[in-house]
Amino acid sequence: AAVTVAPSLLLSPLIPGRLRETFPPRGEAKSHSEGRRQLNIGGFGSLEAPLRQEHRREAQTCLMAGATMRAVIVTDFPAVGTFADKFELAEVPRPDASSLKKKEVLVRVAATTVNVDDIHVGQGSFGGGVGFLQVKAPTKTKPLICGSDFAGVVEAIGPSVSSVKVGDRVCGMNFLPLKHQQGTFCEYVVAAEANCNLYPAASLSFAEAASLVMPTFVTSAMVKDAALPPPAVADNDAAGADKGAAPLRCLVIGASGGIGSTLVQLLRAQGTHLHIVGVCSGRNEQLARKCGCDAVCDYTKGSWGDQLSTGGAPKFDRVFDLLGGKESYEEALKVLAHKSARFVTATGPEQWLGSRMLTTGEVFGLLGSVLWHSAVCNFLPGKHPTYSFVTPTDLTKESIQAVVSAGVRPAIDREVRFEEGPLREAFKLVQSHRAQGKVVVNVWDGV
Ligand SMILES: NC(=O)c1ccc[n+]([C@@H]2O[C@H](COP(=O)([O-])OP(=O)(O)OC[C@H]3O[C@@H](n4cnc5c(N)ncnc54)[C@H](OP(=O)(O)O)[C@@H]3O)[C@@H](O)[C@H]2O)c1
Incomplete structure (x- = not known):
């Protein structure tokens, strides 16, 4: 059995390592470094923070070796209350379709939403900062990608995935604390098949689907x-x-x-x-x-x-x-x-x-x-x-279907672009607890 990938990914080389949580060795990152600010990562490689929009787009469409994606990251837990000012929108290695585990799915993220707990996870204060609830402290070489929900399109599936196929529209949630899954404020996310739910795509936009998760x-x-x-x-x-x-x-x-x-x-x-x-x-x-x-x-x-x-x-x-x-x-x-x-x-x-x-x-x-x-x-x-x-345990396609069938439509305060300024405003709004419904981040228009 082999990984099934979307045609757009067929050019992608087989890069060893799954999500490549560590950043590429020094030499490998060079091809992406021109014109960009280099973060100091202490000799292990280069984490690039893009300076210009065109470089971001270039990276997004790059399917060659060392392809990157944009992601909201922290390289250190910022002080509580400062997440909105301290996160970075940076280029990080894109998850590698060829290394999906048996029951994993690669999703191209179209929309994600800002939950107050995403901010708490990103600043190490989730659940009040209780130690065992926190994700591993991020570092410059192993930054933390934040975010927990997504709606998007299946780009590739692992060999044993049977409930979704390439091209399906799915929504779901990754659990960063305890399960240590990948954050979703990024362009591509690896999710467990069990966390990828088909939803009534005819009646919900990506923004709405993400808002219901x-x-x-x-x-x-x-x-x-x-x-x-x-x-x-x-x-x-x-x-x-x-x-x-x-x-x-x-x-x-x-x-x-x-x-x-x-x-x-x-x-x-x-x-x-x-x-x-x-x-x-x-x-x-x-x-x-x-x-x-x-x-x-x-x-x-x-x-x-x-x-x-x-x-x-x-x-x-x-x-x-x-x-x-x-x-x-x-x-x-x-x-x-x-x-x-x-x-x-x-x-x-x-x-x-x-x-x-x-x-x-x-x-x-x-x-x-x-x-x-x-x-x-x-x-x-x-x-x-x-x-x-309440300690919710499951998000299933049945529970999403039940909510949609009940006529529930998410209240959306606003949709923001996946850019630094709008993201900062979105985080501040959610942190203030004064948002009128959900705050959506449109990562990709899905066309
Ligand atoms: N147990 C779990 O698994 C779980 C999972 C996710 C979230 N949560 C928790 O659920 C909570 C709600 O999340 P959310 O995303 O819905 O929050 P939210 O979007 O920030 O909503 C805040 C709501 O509370 C109202 N409010 C603000 N201050 C208030 C006050 N002093 N007295 C009464 N109402 C007040 C706001 O009304 P106005 O805007 O009109 O002021 C608004 O309706 C969060 O604390 C989150 O941590 C728990």
Whole structure:
């Protein structure tokens, strides 16, 4: 069995080494060095940072030995909060189709999106900086390519790949922490076959497909953990008591964000037996309503827990938390209803987990809090909501298909070009947590 490649790659020579994580030996890089800034990499080779657009294009179309691609990299973990200013858009060796492992796929990336956790991974603060969650510290000779989702076209497949073929449009996610897969802010990515999902290409653009990857991954798990009753029994609480025609009340904290805007649509698709209230700032009320919120609470006007619990307002059956932190949970307790209510968080006891480095004591505090709520309180008798910190495990073509079939379309704040200036702005926007939906990076137009 042999690797199958797209016609465009047939000229590509058989370069030893898979992704060539180390940079080429000194001599090999020379042919690409003219007119470009050379980064000092201490005698192991040359990592080239292009200075001019034409050189980038030249490299992109180069299929000769030592072909390169553009990638967003860091050669050192920048200080927390400085990723947007410190990353580089550089030429790196392109993954080599001839060296794909049996179940690997080479994808030409058309679009990727900026997730807040991509920034956290790139600055070594993912999960608050807990050691075992970090990728290996990047160096000048082994830089880290950041990014985790992609939509694009299959360029080549390994000998045992059967679920996709060359030319298919696929989307998926690479896991940098723990699985140490290749980052996706680049022109070509090697992905495991299991992480390459066919999607309904007729109804989704590359930008839309990429925008659904992370939200589908997270929200499918959140909806599952919420154990929503089907419409027929939604009017009864867990004890079976008749609640009349009262709908199941759901609250989404962060309803206008990259993930929240998809979650609201997914909940809306469950049926009208859900009454959905979103928490976001007033400027995003229209977006949240368009996604399916019946009402919106503006957190900039004061505690949302107080706003939603005054005057005998009805309580909520489910709270979906995309903000995190002790305060978020305490606010939720003000509005959650009976003991069968559920609190489902994607961020846990630390607000915007990953946006700062935690001390060892804080890490233990955080783990203790999660264990206390999910492994102890959940089993204690008494009236308290079920606590769930979602840890999504799978993104499958079935889950993407289910989200698309439910009529979910990603809210996209903006699409930016794969160039340094627009990328810096995109990272800053996502880091501010004020994006209106997803921020897409168009790497290639797919024509
Ligand atoms: N568990 C997992 O596997 C997993 C995976 C991916 C992501 N996550 C986490 O999920 C979270 C959400 O990600 P995202 O990409 O959707 O974030 P995002 O795009 O930054 O969205 C932020 C949302 O929160 C709202 N918001 C901002 N400040 C707020 C405040 N003080 N109180 C209430 N709402 C506030 C924003 O509304 P305005 O814009 O109107 O202010 C917006 O709706 C992140 O913390 C991320 O780390 C977890």
